[in-house]
Amino acid sequence: MGRTRSSSPTISEVAAAAGVGRATAARTLGGYGYVSDEMRERVLASAEALGYRANQLARSVSTGVSHTIGVVVADISNPFFGGVVRGVSEIASARGFDALVISTYEHFEDEIAAMNVLVDKRVDGIILSSAACDPASTAHLQLARERGIPLVLLDRLIPGIELDAVVIDNRTAARTATGELIAAGHARIGFVWGPPTPARPSFRRDLVDAAARNLWSDGERLMGYLDALDDSGLPLDPDLVAVGEKTEAHTYDEVMRMLALADPPTAFFCTETDALTGTLHALRDSGVAIPSQASVIGFDDSSWAAVMEPPLTMVEQPMLDLGRRAAELLLGRIDGDGDGEEAPTQLELPARLIQRASVAPPR
Amino acid sequence: MGRTRSSSPTISEVAAAAGVGRATAARTLGGYGYVSDEMRERVLASAEALGYRANQLARSVSTGVSHTIGVVVADISNPFFGGVVRGVSEIASARGFDALVISTYEHFEDEIAAMNVLVDKRVDGIILSSAACDPASTAHLQLARERGIPLVLLDRLIPGIELDAVVIDNRTAARTATGELIAAGHARIGFVWGPPTPARPSFRRDLVDAAARNLWSDGERLMGYLDALDDSGLPLDPDLVAVGEKTEAHTYDEVMRMLALADPPTAFFCTETDALTGTLHALRDSGVAIPSQASVIGFDDSSWAAVMEPPLTMVEQPMLDLGRRAAELLLGRIDGDGDGEEAPTQLELPARLIQRASVAPPR
């Protein structure tokens, strides 16, 4: 039975101490219903004296509202998600909601487990950055919907699934960044990384297929890269697309490979922080100067990028806004009392290219 | 009254469907007590059919255990805390606990609010990186203790308060880093930043006092800086200690000020990321080359530091371990069923100096 922690006074105790009925104490403490000023004073006084604090869990069981939202991201230690969660928390806490945050490290099983935990803990809504990229594997999302828990997708869409979502316009961002390189005169641009492909793709079709089978955002960035190439009538050289694991070490190897090509790239577009640092390491170890011998554009601006030598041109993602908008959308659904399956809202926020000094014409 | 979300089947419904008593269903679904295999099968079958999922909130109200821990940090978007929270989550989730994380942005009132929320939501334990530096302002910590909720301090101690805690050995780390600079031949070393002081301190005593009145970790780092100076019999020049806000912009101003001194510093020790980037910007804008004209050591290593030109010598904090150890300590207290006020455990993890290429003899 309910263990006796170091006891927390209950409503009954306060009522007793105040010499009033349970309900009266509950009403004043809960802030609802009618209570005479006199009774209220009495109750408040003894509540104060006893150090009463409402048990939100009990309240939730009774009301069906927990004032807690779940946030499941790939990795909270990744600055991108850190920013996103900050944005979510900002607006959620302003409205009295707290966040239960869970990292999945891109493991699909962990994502399923996370969804279950959140549903079981009866959160009022869930913000999810899913690792799923297959409309078939969405039973866990189904669960939340069935239970009437609003869900909004964050940063990553799941192709074929219509749900509320807030994402970045990855494709346009990649197209713009690649276009910037092309405008500077580059024709051979390394793409680090596109979505990991099983083996080195030989044809454009293989790449596009791979993109569709991977994380939505990665796929979009690859498509944007291809768009830019098309825009200028430039050919796609599969050798210039990195494949494999998403680690700094592997990225390093891929860039070294590209650098050893007969006709190596004269510019690199890196779609994530690890890809960027891996590329920078490879460039340095190869004695390739930036931007005189190779131009570079990275993704996910950070204060570090501006103090690099040279300052790096970067694509900046509005992480905070991404989180804020997702939270606003979710909270709207929550009090929207929405049984009515209203049409999904999908917001696409723009990413911004911050031009600094790592892009120059090829020599 | 309990709204009828999109209905979640309850134990009673499962029991009814299975044609057994409530308790029997509860026992098999709750995994306790005796149940015959036959009954169990029946119950499990209808639970499966109905898509039953235990309501953890109700369970918590009944058992007094929520399997949730609270984590309050200064700012989840700060990579340091992101790493810490990851460490905490790793070991917590492995033991079935989820984390409710709240950022305070160093606002004391927010810290108090956060503690209240966590207590009210009946978390089983709390990990706190407090902004308090005064043993007098600890009523909110008192609350948790009274309610029997284990609390472990993270990254920051509160002078005069004896509580479980896991921190970094900031003083030694700062002493080592400063010592590294001294060993290279520097005698005038800028400290960016020490704890913010009301006005520019004139004497050592003023600085030490200021240190005691500020965030514990900042104070410790200043003391480490002073220790190193003492170790080598070097004098303290208050002009070489940055004061004021903790922002990149302000840090920039302070470094510019130092650079304009008649006898400017030949090296800088920056105790936080913003301080480091601010310093780097100031150095660049002043045309001061690293390390030929000024040596630099920063705090909080990141993958960026290694790709800087030159690669930066940094103090690395074991963020993950900090979080892991704190979580282990907390979970230990939680199942330690500890009413018994056992002696507080205070762990001090070592920080590591990563030598790269931003330190050289003064010219």
Place this chain on the structure above:
DNA sequence: CTGTTAGCGCATTCAA
């Protein structure tokens, strides 16, 4: 082993 019966702490209906 099983079902009945109480709680847990709070919300809420309803008669007084």
Place this chain on the structure above:
DNA sequence: TTGAATGCGCTAACAG
């Protein structure tokens, strides 16, 4: 207005 009584979903003595 107030208080008694019931319910939320689950745990857990207790008797059979």
